[in-house]
Amino acid sequence: MEIKPETYSPQPSITQLVIDENRSYFMPERDTTYKLKYNQSIRFHYISLTYHNALNNKYEWQLQGLDDRWHAAANQTSQAFATLAPGRYAFSVKSANASNVCNLVMKGKLGFQHRS
Numbered sequence: 441m442e443i444k445p446e447t448y449s450p451q452p453s454i455t456q457l458v459i460d461e462n463r464s465y466f467m468p469e470r471d472t473t474y475k476l477k478y479n480q481s482i483r484f485h486y487i488s489l490t491y492h493n494a495l496n497n498k499y500e501w502q503l504q505g506l507d508d509r510w511h512a513a514a515n516q517t518s519q520a521f522a523t524l525a526p527g528r529y530a531f532s533v534k535s536a537n538a539s540n541v542c543n544l545v546m547k548g549k550l551g552f553q554h555r556s
Contacts, residue, residue: 473553492538495515501533
């Protein structure tokens with residue numbers, strides 16, 4: 441039996457949005473802008489649904505409005521922000537499976553507005 445490398449990486453999804461560690465939105469709507477006060481923190485939980493060697497999935501996130509860089513997150517599946525300036529932001533996530541096949545479709549993208 442020949443074992444072939446994976447050639448597919450599922451799209452990542454944002455599974456939960458947490459504001460101030462006490463208000464949660466499960467499977468948040470992507471077309472909704474969430475509004476936060478200046479002193480509120482925000483945490484995004486995300487996942488790529490691949491189960492073969494899932495602990496070796498890798499993620500990168502981007503927060504447009506903060507900067508345009510992609511930040512490597514290894515196999516971490518959440519990202520928190522505590523001190524953002526007022527403004528509009530969009531959080532995106534992309535993933536790669538254990539075989540390093542990257543998913544270039546950003547299904548996980550969510551906008552929010554931080555108010556003063």
